[in-house]
Amino acid sequence: MKIITISREFGSGGRELGKRLADALGFSYYDKEIISAIAKESNFDEQYVEETLLRGLTPNYTLTFGHTFAFGPDPIMQNELKILNLQQEIIKELAKKGNCVMVGRTSGSILEEDYDPLKIFVYADLASKLDRCRSRADAGEHLTDRELEKKIRQIDEGRARHQRLFTDKKWGARENYHLCINTTGLEIKSIVPAVRDYALTWFDQRS
């Protein structure tokens, strides 16, 4: 099974890279699909699921006892734990289906025990991320540079916090990834062939 997981800074083009890589490799692609599946399974609203995953658990502590989150007495906490458990289950179910690219959702950490996923981190300098956010129609509209910068920082902090729920491997620290790509000044489309070839070599070498 060939699985590529992509973690990325907000605005770095990591999601686009993941989608294009999946297309170039003929792999399945999962991103929002994970949210939808959790929402369906839990009967929670998709937005609530997404916000919960982004925010992490209400009290900010690390839960890495085995692979199942214990259910606390607080009903909000119970919902959050339910969503986190479902996320793990659904990511593992999707991985079983075959070769794929997964973007976000701490999928690299969740899958690395059972598979040997190629873990990629995508990042860029701030100016480049601001540009990319501005060029998207819905994100960052009506925000000043400072507000947008704050938004980027908050989203990335949420991702780092979320990862701490599952693992002690720090989000964004290069030692926890196999390849770290700085997209500053690059059109994502242009780097796909080389990254695809790198991935294929990597799977070949590690098998």
Add this chain to the structure above:
Amino acid sequence: MKIITISREFGSGGRELGKRLADALGFSYYDKEIISAIAKESNFDEQYVEETLLRGLTPNYTLTFGHTFAFGPDPIMQNELKILNLQQEIIKELAKKGNCVMVGRTSGSILEEDYDPLKIFVYADLASKLDRCRSRADAGEHLTDRELEKKIRQIDEGRARHQRLFTDKKWGARENYHLCINTTGLEIKSIVPAVRDYALTWFDQRS
């Protein structure tokens, strides 16, 4: 001018990657050549030059005032400063000659003001670095794993310290590189074609 600079953890195969990349691209390759040129220019012994560059300046402080190191009154210090100044000059002279790959010597930081070098960082997990060191005939012979681990750490600390003499950009921090490659489990030779293609795309996009 296309310049690739490679920083690397000791034992990660960064030098081999640099040499092979230069061959694959038809670029000049500089590594020990820089040491030899400094030795020749300064009339110091090559080993003394190499040790000085690895160790950094005797008193451990950061010197980043412009591009020339001031000459202190201490004769040992004067030698060290002479070597550091020569290193900068020689790296800049070599860069003028044409497309090249430079390994180590903080060349990425030294050149980034005048050129836009593709800065690559190469790393690996400890087990992989120990294996690679063991497989080299001269490095790490007769050393226990613990001694070899200490040697790896000391050399990398020397590199980080050396970089602090030239720049406030932290050695090994991914934001200071364009591509970070984890060579764990990989034969260096196998990844050269994809990295070469990535480099060519990168130069094309940034020009």
